[in-house]
Amino acid sequence: MFIKGFINRDKPLCPDNEEFVVLVRKNYILNLRYHVPKNVLDKSWLRPPGILENASNLLRRLCMRNLVRKYCRGISAERRAMMQQKVVASEIFRGRKEGYAESLSQPFASSRLDEGRINPKVLQLLGSEKIQYGVPVIKYDRKGFKARQRQLLLTLRSAYVVELSKIKQKIEYSALRGVSISSLSDGILVIHVSPADKQQKGDIILQCEHIFEVATKLAMLIKREHAVRVVQGSLQFHGGPGREGTIVFEAGEEDQVYKEKNGHLRVVSAGKKT
Numbered sequence: 001m002f003i004k005g006f007i008n009r010d011k012p013l014c015p016d017n018e019e020f021v022v023l024v025r026k027n028y029i030l031n032l033r034y035h036v037p038k039n040v041l042d043k044s045w046l047r048p049p050g051i052l053e054n055a056s057n058l059l060r061r062l063c064m065r066n067l068v069r070k071y072c073r074g075i076s077a078e079r080r081a082m083m084q085q086k087v088v089a090s091e092i093f094r095g096r097k098e099g100y101a102e103s104l105s106q107p108f109a110s111s112r113l114d115e116g117r118i119n120p121k122v123l124q125l126l127g128s129e130k131i132q133y134g135v136p137v138i139k140y141d142r143k144g145f146k147a148r149q150r151q152l153l154l155t156l157r158s159a160y161v162v163e164l165s166k167i168k169q170k171i172e173y174s175a176l177r178g179v180s181i182s183s184l185s186d187g188i189l190v191i192h193v194s195p196a197d198k199q200q201k202g203d204i205i206l207q208c209e210h211i212f213e214v215a216t217k218l219a220m221l222i223k224r225e226h227a228v229r230v231v232q233g234s235l236q237f238h239g240g241p242g243r244e245g246t247i248v249f250e251a252g253e254e255d256q257v258y259k260e261k262n263g264h265l266r267v268v269s270a271g272k273k274t
Contacts, residue, residue, distance in 0.1 A: 024049055032059070040067045082108055088225055089216040096230040098185045098269075100212065108213045112136065113151060121165040122153075129155040133217045137161075139168075140205040142239040145259045152206060152214070154221055159191065161204060169204060173222040179215060182249040183232045184269040187211040188257075190247070191218075195238045203237040205247070205265070207257065234264075 028048055035046040048056035075083070085108050093100040113134030115123070132154050139150040139161060151162040159176070161169040177192040187207045193200040208214050219225045232249075239245040245265065252268035260266050 021051060025052060025055075028052055028056075036063060037067065040064070040071050078110070085213075085216050085220065088220055089212050091225055092215065092219060092228050093212060093230065097181065097183050097212075103212050108216070109210075112210060112213075113153075118151065118153070119162070119165040122160075122162050122167060125167055126153075126155065126160070129157065131155055132221060133214075135208055135210060135214055137214075138207040140207070140257070140265065142202045142205065142237070142245065143243070145205075145257075145265045147207075147257070150206075152208070154218060156221065159218065161206075169201060171200065171204070175200070176222055176227070179218060179228045180235045180237075181211065181215055181228065181230050182235075182247075182267065182269075183230050184249050184251055184267075185271055186249065186255070186257075186267050186269040188247065188249070188267050189215060190235065190237050192238065195241075202240040202243070205237065 028046070032046050035044070037044060045056070045060050086104075089100075089103075089108075111131070111134050113136065115131075118131070118134060134151060134153045137150050137152045139148050140146070141148070148163070150168065153160040153162055157172060159171045159173070160167050171191060171193055175193060175197055177194050180190040180192065182188055187209055189206045189208060189211060191204040191206070193203055215228050219228045234246055234248045237245050237247065245263070247265045247267060248260075249267050249269070252270055254268070254270045256266070256268040258266055
């Protein structure tokens with residue numbers, strides 16, 4: 001009977017193969033329970049006999065769906081937020097900016113400034129606005145490009161450039177025109193404001209170590225991921241009433257940021273940064 005069933009195993013279920021097919025199904029299912037993947041990264045699966053290939057594929061999809069559901073339910077809110085930020089970072093930078101691939105393994109921090117490093121007067125000036133993210137930055141003057149140590153603070157409504165106990169510039173996200181970043185490994189970030197906005201002194205030129213993190217968090221807070229653009233070669237910025245400036249980016253042997261004789265800001269990048 002089993003020999004006959006084996007010979008007819010690939011035919012539709014019939015009296016000639018029914019007993020054999022039932023036995024094969026039973027043995028496969030019993031063996032499968034000892035080889036079920038334990039996590040979403042495990043892609044192994046017990047190879048099925050030909051007559052059970054369709055059923056095996058269905059079971060494999062159901063198993064993976066269940067593992068994904070269990071994994072998602074076990075993710076903390078903080079971990080989920082970080083994963084969402086990484087997805088946004090990928091949409092902005094993947095294939096566009098040098099050093100992005102090397103940054104993937106590095107988790108984003110909730111902030112690079114704890115509250116103890118922010119002047120109490122600044123916290124008082126912010127009032128009810130809660131800081132969502134803070135990071136030390138270098139700010140370059142729009143005229144002369146002198147480098148100055150500052151803090152960049154992001155709230156739900158605005159970005160603040162802070163010097164010790166003073167808020168040097170506030171940019172409401174509704175007035176933010178865009179954000180520019182070069183395709184090289186430098187940490188330059190330019191926040192563009194509307195030239196028509198008389199309350200603003202001009203675009204803000206910043207440099208920071210955690211460029212992917214900063215740009216991603218800013219993009220998510222302004223809720224316009226496409227407002228962050230990665231540029232090649234050079235970019236123009238608004239330097240104040242009646243003044244426009246140029247930043248030129250290039251690769252070189254060592255990192256440099258300096259003002260050229262023609263008045264442009266030249267940024268030289270030597271290596272990959274994250």
